Every structure is written in structure tokens, then in C-alpha cells.
Amino acid sequence: xxxxxxxxxxxxxxxxxxxxxxxxxxxxxxxxxxxxxxxxxxxxxxxxxxxxxxxxxxxxxxxxxxxxxxxxxxxxxxxxxxxxxxxxxxxxxxxxxxxxxxxxxxxxxxxxxxxxxxxxxxxxxxxxxxxxx
Numbered sequence: 683x684x685x686x687x688x689x690x691x692x693x694x695x696x697x698x699x700x701x702x703x704x705x706x707x708x709x710x711x712x713x714x715x716x717x718x719x720x721x722x723x724x725x726x727x728x729x730x731x732x733x734x735x736x737x738x739x740x741x742x743x744x745x746x747x748x749x750x751x752x753x754x755x756x757x758x759x760x761x762x763x764x765x766x767x768x769x770x771x772x773x774x775x776x777x778x779x780x781x782x783x784x785x786x787x788x789x790x791x792x793x794x795x796x797x798x799x800x801x802x803x804x805x806x807x808x809x810x811x812x813x814x815x
Contacts, residue, residue: 686710689751699743703736712752713780717744721772732769732802741792741805744778748790755813759787763805771796786811 684692689710699705703725709716717740719725725736741763749756778792792805 684751689747692751693743693747696743696746699739699746703739703743705740705743707747708775710747710751713748713783715744715747715751715776715778717747717776717778719774719776721769721774732774734763734765737765737774737794737803738763738805740774740776741778741794741803744776744792745790745805745807745809748778748780749788749809754811756788756809756811759808759810761805761807763803765803766801768800769796769802770800771798773797774802 686707690707693707694700704719706718707715708718719740721732725732727733742758742761745758774794774796776792776794778790781789781791788809788811790807790809792807794803795801
């Protein structure tokens, strides 16, 4: 099992998520990840709400960490986001979980909330294994 520092070092290569959007890996293990994002004016739309693209970036990053930190090479095959509410806090928390893994595909869910516990979005996605363990 890779350490959290090794996982963070590997995913630092996801520069859009980590550098531009500010996503941070807080916890990770095979099939699970918790990632956060501090909200800035860059993440907000003209109305002041968090842009859907910022939410999806965080969700996609958390999915990637959960799906790949165990050694498999997984890419997104499908993904669907449902927006549930407006973030009221200044920090988003995404938790990605593998629900089922088959030989070539896996099903994942990602829940996003703010630090106040406000449900913001749910993502369901299928990953395709391009490189088995």
C-alpha cells in the first residue's frame, strides 16, 4: 500500500485539479478517497455560487484517486453529476467510494458537501480498467 505522501506526489501530476483548482488529497486507499477544495472567487460564477465545473473537477479528481491509488490504471468511462444545493461554506469535501469492481469496469459514487455539512452534489461514474494490477 502506498503512503499518503506517495499518493499525493503521484497525483500532483493532475495539475489542473491540484494547481489550478486547488484540490487536495486528505485520505486515500484502494477504492476510497477524500479530497478537499478551498473555495476562492475563481471557483464562483457570476451569481456567486460555485461553478458546476469546479464541483465536477473535485469529484473527478476524487474518483481518480480512489480508482488508481491501489495500483490499477483506471479511466472514466461514464460520469453523471446531480447538483443538490448551493455550498454555504468556504471548503468542499468530496468522498469517492468504489461500490463494485469487475474485471474491466468498476462503479463509483462521489458525494460532495461543504464543511458545514450542506449536500452540494452527487456523482455516479463507471471506470474502465486500462491496466490491471
